[in-house]
Amino acid sequence: MSEINLQKIGEKVLQKASSLGVSSAEVFISRSRDLFVEVSNQQVETMKLAEEQGLSIRIFHNSQIGFVYSSDFSDSALDQMVSQAIANARSTARDEYYLLPPKPAEKYPELDLFDGDIPRVPVEEKIALAKDIEHRARKFDSRVKITERCAYSDSSYEVAVFNSLGVSGMYQGAYCGASAFLVAEEDGDSQTGFGFQYKLKYRELDPEFIAVEAAQKAVRMLGAKSINTKNMVAVIDPYVATNFLGLLAHSLSAESVQKGKSRLAGRLKEEIISPLISIIDDGSKPGGIMSAPFDGEGVPCRKNVLINKGVLTGFLYNTYTAAKEGKDSTGNGVRGSYKSTPEVGTTNFYIENGTFPKDRLLNQIREGIYITDVLGMHTANPISGDFSLGAAGILIEKGELTKPVRGIAIAGNIFDLFNNVDAVGSDLTFFVGKGSPTLRISEMTVSGN
Amino acid sequence: MLSKNELEKILEAALAEGGDFADIFLEKKITTAIGCEDNKIERVNTGIDIGAGVRVINGSATSYAYTNDLSLHSLLQIANVASRAAKSGLRTRPIKVHKKLPHFDFDVELPPDKVPVSDKVGQVEQANKAARGVDEKIKQVTVGYGDTIQDVVIANSLGVFVEDRRIRTRFVVNSVASDAGQVQTGYEAFGGTEGYEIFKTHSSEEIGETASRRAISLLQADPAPAGKMPVVMAAEAGGTMVHEACGHGLEADLVQKKLSVYSGKLEQNVASPLVTVVDDATIKGKYGTMRFDDEGNHGRKKVLIDGGVLKDYMYDYLTSEKDHRESTGNGRRESFREKPIPRMTNTYIAPGKEDPEKIIKETKKGLLVRKMGGGQVNTTNGDFVFDVAEGYLIEEGEIKKMVRGATLTGNGPEALVQVDRVGRDLGFAIGTCGKDGQGAPVSDAQPTIRIKELIVGGTAHEKSAEKKGIKRL
Numbered sequence: 001m002s003e004i005n006l007q008k009i010g011e012k013v014l015q016k017a018s019s020l021g022v023s024s025a026e027v028f029i030s031r032s033r034d035l036f037v038e039v040s041n042q043q044v045e046t047m048k049l050a051e052e053q054g055l056s057i058r059i060f061h062n063s064q065i066g067f068v069y070s071s072d073f074s075d076s077a078l079d080q081m082v083s084q085a086i087a088n089a090r091s092t093a094r095d096e097y098y099l100l101p102p103k104p105a106e107k108y109p110e111l112d113l114f115d116g117d118i119p120r121v122p123v124e125e126k127i128a129l130a131k132d133i134e135h136r137a138r139k140f141d142s143r144v145k146i147t148e149r150c151a152y153s154d155s156s157y158e159v160a161v162f163n164s165l166g167v168s169g170m171y172q173g174a175y176c177g178a179s180a181f182l183v184a185e186e187d188g189d190s191q192t193g194f195g196f197q198y199k200l201k202y203r204e205l206d207p208e209f210i211a212v213e214a215a216q217k218a219v220r221m222l223g224a225k226s227i228n229t230k231n232m233v234a235v236i237d238p239y240v241a242t243n244f245l246g247l248l249a250h251s252l253s254a255e256s257v258q259k260g261k262s263r264l265a266g267r268l269k270e271e272i273i274s275p276l277i278s279i280i281d282d283g284s285k286p287g288g289i290m291s292a293p294f295d296g297e298g299v300p301c302r303k304n305v306l307i308n309k310g311v312l313t314g315f316l317y318n319t320y321t322a323a324k325e326g327k328d329s330t331g332n333g334v335r336g337s338y339k340s341t342p343e344v345g346t347t348n349f350y351i352e353n354g355t356f357p358k359d360r361l362l363n364q365i366r367e368g369i370y371i372t373d374v375l376g377m378h379t380a381n382p383i384s385g386d387f388s389l390g391a392a393g394i395l396i397e398k399g400e401l402t403k404p405v406r407g408i409a410i411a412g413n414i415f416d417l418f419n420n421v422d423a424v425g426s427d428l429t430f431f432v433g434k435g436s437p438t439l440r441i442s443e444m445t446v447s448g449n
Numbered sequence: 450m451l452s453k454n455e456l457e458k459i460l461e462a463a464l465a466e467g468g469d470f471a472d473i474f475l476e477k478k479i480t481t482a483i484g485c486e487d488n489k490i491e492r493v494n495t496g497i498d499i500g501a502g503v504r505v506i507n508g509s510a511t512s513y514a515y516t517n518d519l520s521l522h523s524l525l526q527i528a529n530v531a532s533r534a535a536k537s538g539l540r541t542r543p544i545k546v547h548k549k550l551p552h553f554d555f556d557v558e559l560p561p562d563k564v565p566v567s568d569k570v571g572q573v574e575q576a577n578k579a580a581r582g583v584d585e586k587i588k589q590v591t592v593g594y595g596d597t598i599q600d601v602v603i604a605n606s607l608g609v610f611v612e613d614r615r616i617r618t619r620f621v622v623n624s625v626a627s628d629a630g631q632v633q634t635g636y637e638a639f640g641g642t643e644g645y646e647i648f649k650t651h652s653s654e655e656i657g658e659t660a661s662r663r664a665i666s667l668l669q670a671d672p673a674p675a676g677k678m679p680v681v682m683a684a685e686a687g688g689t690m691v692h693e694a695c696g697h698g699l700e701a702d703l704v705q706k707k708l709s710v711y712s713g714k715l716e717q718n719v720a721s722p723l724v725t726v727v728d729d730a731t732i733k734g735k736y737g738t739m740r741f742d743d744e745g746n747h748g749r750k751k752v753l754i755d756g757g758v759l760k761d762y763m764y765d766y767l768t769s770e771k772d773h774r775e776s777t778g779n780g781r782r783e784s785f786r787e788k789p790i791p792r793m794t795n796t797y798i799a800p801g802k803e804d805p806e807k808i809i810k811e812t813k814k815g816l817l818v819r820k821m822g823g824g825q826v827n828t829t830n831g832d833f834v835f836d837v838a839e840g841y842l843i844e845e846g847e848i849k850k851m852v853r854g855a856t857l858t859g860n861g862p863e864a865l866v867q868v869d870r871v872g873r874d875l876g877f878a879i880g881t882c883g884k885d886g887q888g889a890p891v892s893d894a895q896p897t898i899r900i901k902e903l904i905v906g907g908t909a910h911e912k913s914a915e916k917k918g919i920k921r922l
Contacts, residue, residue: 046788048513049530069496071517084495091570093489146707183708183829190707192829229676259487260588261625263632339496376856379823379836383625384632388673388856388906390825390834406832409858409906411675447675447906
């Protein structure tokens with residue numbers, strides 16, 4: 001994967017646009033080599049190898065904007081794309097804020113994103129790692145009887161952004177991940193458990209951690225039953241907490257604010273949630289799986305404190321939303337892939353660590369529920385913040401985790417939930433791009449029998 | 450895209466090291482997406498996605514390789530990569546593929562690439578205007594139009610050779626209403642295996658108005674009650690329940706891995722005798738309709754549960770081989786980047802005999818669901834959840850106040866056994882179903898049905914005065 005190539009392609013596109021009278025254009029290019037291995041019962045079930053490339057073009061013309069993408073890098077395809085992008089622009093509304101980032105950045109954060117081990121380690125060793133996870137999980141408890149899948153995956157990639165105002169950024173990166181999805185069985189009951197890790201360094205993957213996490217989760221839910229409807233103290237584990245955090249992300253986007261879809265609009269500097277909570281987005285976090293020198297528009301990634309001790313301190317911006325308010329982009333013009341436009345999005349988005357070890361969060365609770373899984377988070381309303389979810393967990397009685405619980409529903413509002421946090425754990429854990437410690441909520445509606 | 454002879458060469462290269470089966474899936478997908486928000490056309494995006502994947506199956510192991518490069522050289526290269534999974538060294542005979550014809554056909558009257566973008570933009574603008582015209586409390590409207598033209602070539606070592614063009618169109622409106630610090634949203638959508646002619650049977654204005662009216666009425670709604678109660682689901686509510694409560698659990702890959710509560714229950718009673726569940730890829734125009742699945746098998750109609758008795762699962766090639774039977778034509782993939790897995794198409798509970806209104810009239814107390822939102826299921830234990838986008842309380846057989854924020858939680862087999870009334874109507878809804886990270890266009894449907902008891906997860910029994918007090922946002 002040579003870099004010269006990408007630069008040439010970028011220049012070609014910008015020249016073509018310029019020859020058609022378009023002064024503002026942008027090219028985003030990505031290339032990757034991916035591996036995915038899935039094992040079950042110590043046999044490889046799926047092995048997938050892929051090479052992928054793609055680019056997209058944005059044309060800014062007469063205050064209109066046009067977008068196209070393709071995986072075809074041939075000269076004729078590039079020419080056609082530029083023409084199509086100009087045609088698309090003609091159908092969009094005029095908006096003076098459709099602009100490229102005002103000027104190229106002086107410098108980008110220096111990050112260690114490419115671990116040569118990831119492409120270098122032979123496939124056989126990676127398969128062995130997935131098998132090892134399965135082996136350790138089965139060994140952990142004999143009731144772990146079914147492997148839905150134990151997987152290893154990695155990707156080595158190159159990203160480049162070029163625009164007519166002189167942005168010319170390229171970087172190389174790699175990441176790897178491993179996971180286990182297991183089923184424990186006992187007395188006719190089946191329960192699932194999962195564990196996973198994503199790392200920037202191959203040697204940081206910990207098969208034992210993933211195996212034990214998945215096995216423990218499955219086994220501890222065996223024999224789970226519903227409980228009676230009531231209001232109780234709830235402790236939510238980091239994974240579930242990141243699910244709720246994801247729902248809150250919507251309200252912290254400047255796009256939502258500007259479109260009247262955020263209840264946090266106009267509330268800067270006010271205390272909006274519990275003073276125990278600070279929320280940060282940091283695209284330049286060392287070791288962060290979503291870290292990058294720049295975002296999908298070539299704007300440097302950086303650390304943004306959005307909520308500081310409960311007080312709203314900022315929103316996330318891409319170039320368009322920033323221009324609208326006469327501000328700078330926060331480096332949050334995020335692209336899912338070359339097929340998408342740079343929309344306001346999160347990078348490494350997390351709740352700052354608290355001070356309570358998990359057992360101390362639990363031991364002051366007379367009766368409560370430790371929530372370990374939720375179903376249907378995508379049905380929650382990101383604008384109002386209302387949620388009503390299926391849930392599973394473990395009952396807390398006199399400070400101890402006692403009986404597994406499933407078949408319950410929890411309902412409420414995300415802002416109330418974060419307002420009702422009365423203790424924050426010291427176990428900040430990341431799940432890909434989102435992280436949270438364990439949170440204790442003073443009151444939650446739990447519906448059951 | 451490639452000649453028969455070239456396809457045969459690639460398949461032979463894929464099986465050069467042995468293996469039981471090989472296939473190739475070539476795809477060219479052209480997408481157009483138009484988005485309107487904040488009263489203006491924000492985006493007109495077009496994209497071309499091109500690529501091919503080669504799969505080799507050896508026993509229960511699959512190896513898969515894909516690329517964006519459709520040159521013969523590159524395809525032979527990925528065939529070679531995929532072939533390395535098999536090591537039996539048994540060379541298969543030369544492969545000959547033969548063109549397979551569809552069992553049914555449907556004409557797309559107005560292919561999206563023959564319709565000017567300005568017409569599509571016009572539909573989006575009309576919906577936006579209609580949605581905003583409903584009430585001044587409508588503060589934001591998002592309208593999305595999307596069409597795809599997917600050309601595929603599928604060939605496999607069993608001699609199958611299929612060329613197909615799939616055209617889909619969808620239209621979505623989201624409205625946001627706000628009043629006195631309250632924010633509510635309403636959603637409405639349609640879509641089908643159709644071209645632009647879909648606007649002859651669906652009105653973009655109506656969709657916009659429906660979405661906005663739903664958001665407006667939710668402003669007046671009370672919080673939903675919490676606890677167990679009878680639930681009546683109207684036909685127009687859509688089929689999220691059947692999709693989650695049993696659809697996923699009847700996919701053969703989950704069944705074979707014993708990750709489904711329906712594993713090993715063929716010919717057993719798994720639902721009330723009133724319940725018949727069908728997956729049918731052949732219904733004209735529906736969102737999940739297809740002439741061929743992504744393995745070149747004919748799309749077809751399957752009765753999965755007949756009068757409460759489990760009759761069949763949904764199979765792709767790999768799972769059908771394991772059970773020594775034919776595929777049911779449910780092998781689908783999101784794109785050339787993915788291997789096929791068993792997926793639903795158009796899934797529904799078959800209509801019964803009763804008058805839907807009578808079912809409501811004869812319900813003393815319960816929840817009426819007029820529109821379902823999204824849902825999710827844990828197939829291993831059967832627990833499911835789905836969102837109620839429009840719900841009402843039923844008291845003494847009458848539809849009373851609208852409620853908001855309800856989620857229904859239940860267990861698949863337990864809920865289906867408790868179906869005690871089935872209406873003679875049938876209503877469809879569209880969706881994108883997610884599984885193993887792959888999205889697939891599907892539709893689901895059901896008649897008006899009543900379930901004796903489901904858990905409703907609402908917030909009404911909270912001390913509501915106090916709740917309003919702390920709701921500062």
